[in-house]
Amino acid sequence: MAEYKTPTSEPExxxxxxxxxxxxxxxxxxxxxxRCLFCFDAPCIKACPSGIDIPQFIRQINTGNTTxxxxxxxxxxxxxxxxxxxxxxxxxxxxACVYNLQDVKPIEIGRLQSFATREAIExxxxxxxxxxxxxxxxxIIGAGPAGISAACELRxxxxxxxxxxxxxxxxxxxxxxxxxxxxxxEEVLAEMAYLxxxxxxxxxxxxxxxxxxxxxxxxxxxDAIFLGIGLGATNPLLLPGExxxxxxxxxxxxxxxxxxxxxxxxxxxxxxxxxxxxxxDAASESARMGAEDVILAYRRGKEEMGAxxxxxxxxxxxGVKGLFNVAPVxxxxxGKVEGVRFIRTATLNGQVQVVPGSEFVExxxxxxxxxxxxxxxxxxxxxxxxxxxxxxxxxxDERTGQTTNPKYFTSGDARNGGAEVVNASAExxxxxxxxxxxxxx
Amino acid sequence: xxxxxxxxAGIKSPNPFWLASAPPTNSGYxxxxxxxxxxxxxxxxxxxxxxxxxxxxxxGVNYRDKRLVGFNNIELISDRPxxxxxREIEEVKKRFPNHAxxxxxxxxxxxxxxxxxxxxTNAGSDGIELNFGCPHxxxxxxxxSAVGQEPEVLQTIVEWVMEVAKIPVIVKLTPNISDIxxxxxxxxxxxxxxxxxxxTIQSIVGVDLDLFAPYPIVDGKGSNGGxxxxxxxxxxxxxxxxxxxxxxxxxxxxxxxxxxxxxxAVEHILLGASSVQVCTAAMxxxxxxxxxxxxxxxQYMTEKGFHTIYDMVGKALxxxxxxxxxxxxxxxxxxxNEEKCIGCxxxxxxxxxxxxxxxxxxxxxxxPEIIQENCVGCNxxxxxxxxxxxxxxxxxxxxxxxxxxxxxxxxxTIPTEFNDERAGGxxxxxxxPAAALGKEKHKTLPGKARQxxxxxxxxxxxTPAAGAE
Numbered sequence: 001m002a003e004y005k006t007p008t009s010e011p012e013x014x015x016x017x018x019x020x021x022x023x024x025x026x027x028x029x030x031x032x033x034x035r036c037l038f039c040f041d042a043p044c045i046k047a048c049p050s051g052i053d054i055p056q057f058i059r060q061i062n063t064g065n066t067t068x069x070x071x072x073x074x075x076x077x078x079x080x081x082x083x084x085x086x087x088x089x090x091x092x093x094x095x096a097c098v099y100n101l102q103d104v105k106p107i108e109i110g111r112l113q114s115f116a117t118r119e120a121i122e123x124x125x126x127x128x129x130x131x132x133x134x135x136x137x138x139x140i141i142g143a144g145p146a147g148i149s150a151a152c153e154l155r156x157x158x159x160x161x162x163x164x165x166x167x168x169x170x171x172x173x174x175x176x177x178x179x180x181x182x183x184x185x186e187e188v189l190a191e192m193a194y195l196x197x198x199x200x201x202x203x204x205x206x207x208x209x210x211x212x213x214x215x216x217x218x219x220x221x222x223d224a225i226f227l228g229i230g231l232g233a234t235n236p237l238l239l240p241g242e243x244x245x246x247x248x249x250x251x252x253x254x255x256x257x258x259x260x261x262x263x264x265x266x267x268x269x270x271x272x273x274x275x276x277x278x279x280x281d282a283a284s285e286s287a288r289m290g291a292e293d294v295i296l297a298y299r300r301g302k303e304e305m306g307a308x309x310x311x312x313x314x315x316x317x318x319g320v321k322g323l324f325n326v327a328p329v330x331x332x333x334x335g336k337v338e339g340v341r342f343i344r345t346a347t348l349n350g351q352v353q354v355v356p357g358s359e360f361v362e363x364x365x366x367x368x369x370x371x372x373x374x375x376x377x378x379x380x381x382x383x384x385x386x387x388x389x390x391x392x393x394x395x396x397d398e399r400t401g402q403t404t405n406p407k408y409f410t411s412g413d414a415r416n417g418g419a420e421v422v423n424a425s426a427e428x429x430x431x432x433x434x435x436x437x438x439x440x441x
Numbered sequence: 442x443x444x445x446x447x448x449x450a451g452i453k454s455p456n457p458f459w460l461a462s463a464p465p466t467n468s469g470y471x472x473x474x475x476x477x478x479x480x481x482x483x484x485x486x487x488x489x490x491x492x493x494x495x496x497x498x499x500x501g502v503n504y505r506d507k508r509l510v511g512f513n514n515i516e517l518i519s520d521r522p523x524x525x526x527x528r529e530i531e532e533v534k535k536r537f538p539n540h541a542x543x544x545x546x547x548x549x550x551x552x553x554x555x556x557x558x559x560x561x562t563n564a565g566s567d568g569i570e571l572n573f574g575c576p577h578x579x580x581x582x583x584x585x586s587a588v589g590q591e592p593e594v595l596q597t598i599v600e601w602v603m604e605v606a607k608i609p610v611i612v613k614l615t616p617n618i619s620d621i622x623x624x625x626x627x628x629x630x631x632x633x634x635x636x637x638x639x640x641t642i643q644s645i646v647g648v649d650l651d652l653f654a655p656y657p658i659v660d661g662k663g664s665n666g667g668x669x670x671x672x673x674x675x676x677x678x679x680x681x682x683x684x685x686x687x688x689x690x691x692x693x694x695x696x697x698x699x700x701x702x703x704x705x706a707v708e709h710i711l712l713g714a715s716s717v718q719v720c721t722a723a724m725x726x727x728x729x730x731x732x733x734x735x736x737x738x739x740q741y742m743t744e745k746g747f748h749t750i751y752d753m754v755g756k757a758l759x760x761x762x763x764x765x766x767x768x769x770x771x772x773x774x775x776x777x778n779e780e781k782c783i784g785c786x787x788x789x790x791x792x793x794x795x796x797x798x799x800x801x802x803x804x805x806x807x808x809p810e811i812i813q814e815n816c817v818g819c820n821x822x823x824x825x826x827x828x829x830x831x832x833x834x835x836x837x838x839x840x841x842x843x844x845x846x847x848x849x850x851x852x853x854t855i856p857t858e859f860n861d862e863r864a865g866g867x868x869x870x871x872x873x874p875a876a877a878l879g880k881e882k883h884k885t886l887p888g889k890a891r892q893x894x895x896x897x898x899x900x901x902x903x904t905p906a907a908g909a910e
Contacts (some may be wrong), residue, residue, distance in 0.1 A: 040786035
């Protein structure tokens with residue numbers, strides 16, 4: 001039997017998707033912050049892609065200067081609250097905490113970070129503002145972590161900033177692609193509103209940029225263009241039967257879950273294909289949506305999964321079962337998904353090889369493909385002189401984020417091929433500085 | 442089983458743990474409850490002409506997540522009528538004849554002292570404690586610490602009390618004085634049977650950042666209070682030791698100050714106390730803490746082979762010396778256990794910024810390294826290290842030499858001039874001041890240290906001691 005009852009209302013949905021990093025109360029924050037050793041040259045800072053001065057903000061929390069703590073966090077990372085909740089802290093800051101070496105629980109840095117930033121957001125503490133206008137304009141395509149971070153930084157440098165977003169809400173994956181037990185929509189949007197209010201950039205929603213004509217218009221009106229377009233839809237598997245009803249992409253599934261909550265339909269028996277963090281999310285979420293059986297099928301062994309161990313543990317914790325060394329060969333069914341035909345595999349010298357004659361069908365009524373996202377090659381091909389590498393990633397200067405078309409800059413998934421929110425945020429901040437350097441000379 | 446009972450200047454008690462005169466001993470109800478829980482004695486909240494108190498009365502010092510590491514109060518002596526207190530003392534003694542009930546007293550005139558001493562004796566008190574310590578409220582009225590700070594007045598009052606006292610008399614001393622042994626000696630001259638110390642220290646525990654007023658706040662204003670709690674133990678221990686070591690004090694000592702567990706109590710006892718008094722800990726955690734205290738003390742005594750409390754009283758005193766009697770030839774330096782090091786590098790910054798630049802970082806490792814040549818053995822790194830037994834101080838001298846400052850003074854080899862080459866720091870390596878601003882923060886190298894010391898020694902030989910410019 002399923003561990004979770006299928007949620008039929010908003011409160012039931014929230015009960016099933018309760019936050020894995022719940023908000024700290026003042027006492028928790030005081031106790032936890034008091035444990036920080038204030039390491040010299042702290043490993044947690046080095047482990048943070050955005051380089052937040054973690055010991056500093058923790059000490060600020062401990063001395064009752066929570067606003068100062070929020071400032072320290074936001075100075076380094078505009079997605080301060082979101083990152084506190086969605087970052088894989090277990091392998092970043094908290095994973096680097098020296099307490100781990102003493103088998104002591106590391107400081108809960110992520111939760112402390114969200115504690116400080118949420119207070120600032122809720123009290124609408126004025127921490128930053130736009131810089132003196134410098135008469136220049138930058139267009140940003142995509143209101144995800146990269147686009148919004150770039151917008152904040154550019155505004156602080158005095159640029160006029162217009163953001164063009166295809167969807168109806170800002171923050172990209174943070175609101176559309178992260179598992180709901182990591183962060184709620186309300187929380188994400190509150191941080192976005194806070195940033196918009198502080199920096200005063202303009203976001204135009206439901207404004208996809210898809211044609212050369214639209215790009216030309218931007219090129220004419222703006223001094224530089226920032227591409228924060230992330231990745232595209234789930235890659236097709238190119239298997240027979242993939243078109244059957246209830247065979248869906250993980251990104252699309254999670255997006256629907258984030259937007260429609262308990263109104264999202266989930267099968268009774270779900271097979272998730274893939275071994276990355278998105279697969280873990282999709283599997284966990286299916287289980288929390290009341291699926292009776294959730295199987296995570298991966299073509300290699302457990303140890304070779306791309307997902308973080310704690311993500312797999314999280315999925316296992318809600319009853320997800322692993323099926324390893326199997327490759328899907330067909331989605332079987334009659335109009336609707338009825339199962340997946342797998343073939344067993346073995347890994348030889350790092351290469352996955354099928355075991356002849358080992359095919360079998362695992363029945364199910366839903367398949368979620370978590371097998372990677374496509375690149376937005378269509379849009380990129382409309383930008384003259386823009387180079388992409390053999391993996392479809394935009395080629396850009398490591399330091400400045402400038403692409404091979406000097407007017408275009410980029411950060412985030414479109415450039416790094418898919419990483420964490422914190423990576424996008426950190427890269428975009430640097431790229432905004434790159435734009436500034438480019439336009440200032 | 443070790444015997445925990447004591448006979449303190451004639452006051453018998455089943456164990457050395459007494460509640461100090463304070464709010465926990467305000468009533469017969471509380472004292473009986475405490476005895477029932479296992480306390481050996483109680484010094485009744487000070488009796489005198491009853492007072493009127495203010496609210497609030499207590500202030501706390503919190504450190505990070507720890508509450509009440511320090512505590513203060515502006516409460517005065519008992520605000521209850523004397524007759525009520527006497528009746529309750531009588532009742533407690535009836536039910537607990539073998540426990541110690543000591544009446545704390547504070548009045549002004551000779552007649553008042555005579556009367557109240559007789560009253561509490563008649564009520565059945567086992568002893569009397571004269572409150573010459575209260576540092577707030579009462580001292581402005583010429584009592585409490587006002588008396589404790591004037592040895593002659595103190596002696597006079599003790600003499601008045603001794604004129605009529607038929608039970609043991611303890612004099613409670615104030616720490617708000619430069620030399621605690623002065624009032625202690627005065628107490629002895631006056632004929633007291635024992636002393637107890639310390640009373641609270643005059644204090645302001647904090648200031649409200651919004652109201653601009655000290656804690657505790659009474660209608661927007663505050664006053665200095667009496668400081669106590671775990672934070673005052675080091676001060677109390679030193680004063681207990683001072684009295685215990687002084688040849689002209691020679692009185693039983695009841696140790697008070699920062700006692701929260703058996704270890705604190707043992708420390709007081711090892712420095713000369715033979716009973717201990719507890720207040721803040723009971724106010725913070727309740728009378729139940731006595732179980733931990735007695736069981737810890739019993740365990741300790743069993744393990745050390747002490748049969749009675751008196752086997753351990755003052756046991757540490759012979760090892761408390763004057764600085765000039767310490768061995769200058771004894772040398773320890775720090776060792777880092779790399780297995781245990783967690784790489785927080787607190788030792789590095791502490792030594793670099795706060796001590797003697799004798800720790801360096803290593804390429805490719807977060808484990809710092811001690812530069813033995815530079816280490817002066819100050820101990821700071823081992824104190825800041827968060828890992829048990831990771832940084833230890835290891836003995837480096839061969840134990841064959843022993844030389845004290847006193848001996849050097851007698852031999853005429855101590856530094857006597859401002860630029861004396863016999864100064865201790867003369868041969869210690871320190872970085873050039875400008876190196877502090879360099880890109881490379883730490884340029885300390887053992888090779889360089891040796892080189893520097895060698896050059897220094899050579900220069901010394903070439904020129905006689907340079908005088909002050």
